[in-house]
Amino acid sequence: MAIKMKVGVFSPNDPRPWVRADNLDLMLQHEDSLIKALRAQGIEVIRGGDGFPREDQIAWNTALVRKHIKNIADARPEVLIINQGSWTFPYDSVDAATAFQRYSGDIARVVMFSYKDTQVPGLVAGMAAGGGLKRIGVPFSSCYGIIDKDPKTVEWLMSILKFYKKRADAAAKVKDAIARLGEQKFLALGGMSLKMPTTTADVDQWQKLYGISYEALDQSEMKARALKMVDWKGVPGESDYTIKDSRLKDAVDFLWGKKHGKFDFSRPKFKNINKLVYQLSFYYATMDLCQEYSITFGGIKCQDEISARDCTACMVTAYLNNDVGPDGKKKPIIPIACENDMDSALTQLWLHLLSGKPAGFGDFRDVENGMLAIVNCGQHPPYFFGRPEEDPIRKLDCVEYLGQEIFYDAGGSAVRGRTPGGEIMTVARLGRENLRYIIVATVIKTVEVDPKEHERYNASWPIIKGRIPIPDQLLIDIWPCNHLGFAYGDYTPHLAEMAHRLDIGFRIFDEGGREYYKAS
Numbered sequence: 273m274a275i276k277m278k279v280g281v282f283s284p285n286d287p288r289p290w291v292r293a294d295n296l297d298l299m300l301q302h303e304d305s306l307i308k309a310l311r312a313q314g315i316e317v318i319r320g321g322d323g324f325p326r327e328d329q330i331a332w333n334t335a336l337v338r339k340h341i342k343n344i345a346d347a348r349p350e351v352l353i354i355n356q357g358s359w360t361f362p363y364d365s366v367d368a369a370t371a372f373q374r375y376s377g378d379i380a381r382v383v384m385f386s387y388k389d390t391q392v393p394g395l396v397a398g399m400a401a402g403g404g405l406k407r408i409g410v411p412f413s414s415c416y417g418i419i420d421k422d423p424k425t426v427e428w429l430m431s432i433l434k435f436y437k438k439r440a441d442a443a444a445k446v447k448d449a450i451a452r453l454g455e456q457k458f459l460a461l462g463g464m465s466l467k468m469p470t471t472t473a474d475v476d477q478w479q480k481l482y483g484i485s486y487e488a489l490d491q492s493e494m495k496a497r498a499l500k501m502v503d504w505k506g507v508p509g510e511s512d513y514t515i516k517d518s519r520l521k522d523a524v525d526f527l528w529g530k531k532h533g534k535f536d537f538s539r540p541k542f543k544n545i546n547k548l549v550y551q552l553s554f555y556y557a558t559m560d561l562c563q564e565y566s567i568t569f570g571g572i573k574c575q576d577e578i579s580a581r582d583c584t585a586c587m588v589t590a591y592l593n594n595d596v597g598p599d600g601k602k603k604p605i606i607p608i609a610c611e612n613d614m615d616s617a618l619t620q621l622w623l624h625l626l627s628g629k630p631a632g633f634g635d636f637r638d639v640e641n642g643m644l645a646i647v648n649c650g651q652h653p654p655y656f657f658g659r660p661e662e663d664p665i666r667k668l669d670c671v672e673y674l675g676q677e678i679f680y681d682a683g684g685s686a687v688r689g690r691t692p693g694g695e696i697m698t699v700a701r702l703g704r705e706n707l708r709y710i711i712v713a714t715v716i717k718t719v720e721v722d723p724k725e726h727e728r729y730n731a732s733w734p735i736i737k738g739r740i741p742i743p744d745q746l747l748i749d750i751w752p753c754n755h756l757g758f759a760y761g762d763y764t765p766h767l768a769e770m771a772h773r774l775d776i777g778f779r780i781f782d783e784g785g786r787e788y789y790k791a792s
Contacts, residue, residue: 274314275430277437279351280344281307282320282368284337284360285330292332295358295392299330302357302387302394305420313430318347330357337364338371345375350440351433353383354401354412358392365401369410379772381436382412385429387419411772411790435782438765442626446769449625454483456621457566458614461558462491462573465611470703470753471571473614481709481774484618487565491578494588497557502549509550509583509684523552523598532600532668539675539732541683548673551587551684552598554578558588562606569621571612575679583684584676585610590651590687593620593630596664609633609755610649615702619711619757623698626766630655631759634699634736636751637729639744644699644716645729645737646758650676650686652734657689660760674732686732693720696783697738698763703752710777710792712750713767716740741785750779 283303285292307317320340321329331337344352352372354365365384372380382405386398395416405412413432417425464472475486499508501517515521527533528545537543561567570592574585591598592606607620610633623631630653637647658667672688691697700713716738725735736758740747764780768788771778777792 275434275437276314277351277433277440278316278318278347278349279310279353279433280318280320280347280349280372281310281353281355282340282344283330283355283357284364284368285332286359287332287361292327296327296330298392299357300326302389303330303355305387306353306355306385309419309426309429313426315433318344318349320344331364331368334364334367337367341368341371342375345372348376351381351383351436353385356384356386356394356397356401358387358389358394358397360397360401362397362400362404365397366404366408369405369412370408380410381439382410383429383432383436384412384414385419386414386416388417388425406791409775409791411778411788413788431782431784431786435765435768435786435788439769442766442769445626446766446773449622449770450773452625456482456568457485457487458617459562459565459567459570460486460488460612460614461494461561461570462577462612465573465575465613468611468613468753470615470755471611471613473618478618481776487567489561491573493561494554494557495578495582497560498550498553501553501556509547509682511546513546513549515549517553517556519556519599520549520553523556524549526599527668532665533671533673536672536674541677541680542673542675542685547583547683548587548685551583551585554583554585555588555591555598558592562592567606569607569617571609571614571617573612574610578682579680579684580682582682584650584680584682584686586650586676586684586687589633590653593632593653594655595630596654596668600665600668605630607631610651611755613755615704615752616755616757619700619702622702622767622770623700623757623759623763626763626770627759627761629660629759631757632656634756634758636754636756639740639747642739642744643719643737644740644747645735646699646756647729647733647735649679649730649733652687652689652691652736654687654689656691656736656758656760657734659692659695676732677730686734688726688732688734690721690723690725690734691718691736693718695760696762697736697758697760698767699756699758700763700767701752701756705777705792708777708792710752710779711767711771712752712779713764714741714747714781715762715764715783741783742781
C-alpha cells in the first residue's frame with residue numbers, strides 16, 4: 273500500500289580520490305536502487321545530489337554534505353534517509369543529520385540504510401555512522417539489505433517509514449502537548465507509598481525539563497474536607513449519616529439510589545453503603561483541592577495511612593481520571609496515579625494531553641504466552657469498562673462495587689470492571705535510568721475477560737488483558753517498574769515524537785514489535 277509522504281535521500285562517499293574513481297558507478301547504482309524502490313511505493317523522494325556534476329552527486333566532502341542537506345531540508349521532508357552504498361567516512365553522516373536539524377529548524381527522523389553487498393563495506397559504514405549518532409543522542413532506525421532484489425528489505429524499510437509518517441502526522445499535536453506541559457501542576461497527596469523508589473521524582477528536574485509546577489499536601493487535607501461534607505453519628509464510614517454537600521448527595525443518589533452500578537456487600541471490607549459515602553466524600557474533597565490549588569494532575573499515597581485508618585482512595589482515583597463523575601455528569605479529566613507514583617502520573621498526563629481522553633493507572637500484574645494482564649489494586653477509570661465510543665453512563669452501569677482485599681485495614685469498595693476485547697491500547701511508563709528520563713511503550717490488543725478471571729488474581733480488582741507484540745521476557749526486562757499508564761488507541765508514534773522533541777530517551781515497540789530507540 274502506497275504511503276503519501278516525502279523523504280530525503282542523502283548519499284555520502286569516501287573522500288579519497290582513488291577510492292572514488294573506483295566506486296562512483298557502484299555508489300550511484302546503489303542510490304538509484306533505493307530511490308526507485310521508494311518511488312515504487314508512491315513516496316516522493318528529494319535527492320540531495322540532484323543538480324550537481326556526476327562525481328559530486330555523492331557527497332564526498334564537508335561542503336558537499338552541507339549543500340546536499342540544504343537541498344533536502346529546503347523541501348521539508350518528513351524523513352531523512354542516510355544511504356550507505358559502500359564505505360564512507362562516518363563523520364559526514366553525523367554532520368548530515370545535525371545539519372538537517374540546523375537547516376530545517378526541526379528534529380531529524382533518520383533512517384540509516386546500508387546496501388547489502390558483501391564485496392563492499394556498506395554495513396560497516398552504516399554501523400560506524402550510527403555509532404556516531406548514538407554518541408550525541410540522535411535517534412535513528414537501521415535497515416540493511418538488497419533493496420532492488422529482496423522484497424523483505426523493502427517491507428522492512430516501509431515498516432519504518434510508516435511509523436515515521438505517523439510520527440510526522442502527530443507532530444502538531446505533540447508540539448501542542450509539549451507547549452501545554454508548562455501549564456501543568458502536580459499535587460502530591462502524601463509521600464512515598466510502600467517504600468517504592470520508582471514512585472518518586474525530582475520536582476526540580478520536572479521544572480527544568482517540562483516547566484511543571486508542584487504542590488505537596490498531607491492526606492489529612494482530604495479527610496478534613498471530607499468530614500465537613502457529612503454529619504456522622506459515630507465512626508465515619510461505619511455509622512448513620514446525614515449528607516450536607518449537595519454534590520455528594522447527588523452522587524450517592526445517582527449510583528446507589530438510581531442503581532447505576534452493581535453493589536456487593538458480601539465481603540467484610542464493604543458491608544453497606546456508608547463506606548462508599550465516605551469514599552465519595554474524599555473524591556469531592558480532592559476535587560476541591562485541585563480547584564483551589566490549580567491542579568491538573570496528581571498522585572495519592574493511599575497506602576497506608578488513609579487505607580488503614582479511613583478508607584481506600586479508589587473512588588478518588590477512578591473518578592478524577594474519568595470523563596464523567598459519580599453523579600453521571602461530564603467533568604474535567606484530572607490524571608491521577610495511585611500510590612503517589614509521580615512518573616506514572618506524568619505518563620498518564622502525556623497520554624491525556626495527546627488523546628484528550630482519560631488515561632488510566634495500572635499494575636503490571638502478569639505476562640504469559642504473549643498476554644499482558646493489567647490488574648490494578650482497586651480501580652480503573654470506568655471509561656475503560658466499555659469501548660471508547662460507548663455512552664459513559666452505560667459504562668458506569670458496568671462498574672462493580674465490592675469490598676477491598678486484606679491489604680487495606682480500613683476497607684472500602686473497589687471500582688471493578690473489565691475492559692472489552694478487540695481494542696488497541698497504548699501501555700507506557702516514563703522511568704529513569706541512572707537518573708535520566710526514558711519512556712517505554714508498546715501497544716496491546718485487548719481480549720475479552722471472563723468474570724471468573726477475577727478469582728485468578730484478586731477478586732475485587734479490575735482487569736485489562738491484551739496481546740503484546742514482543743516476547744514476554746523482553747517486556748519484563750525493559751519495563752521501568754511495576755506500574756504503567758494506559759489509553760485507548762495507538763499513541764506509540766506520538767510518544768516517540770514527544771520524547772525525541774524533549775530530548776529524553778525512548779524504547780518504543782510498534783504494533784509489529786519493531787523497536788524505536790533513543791539513548792536516555
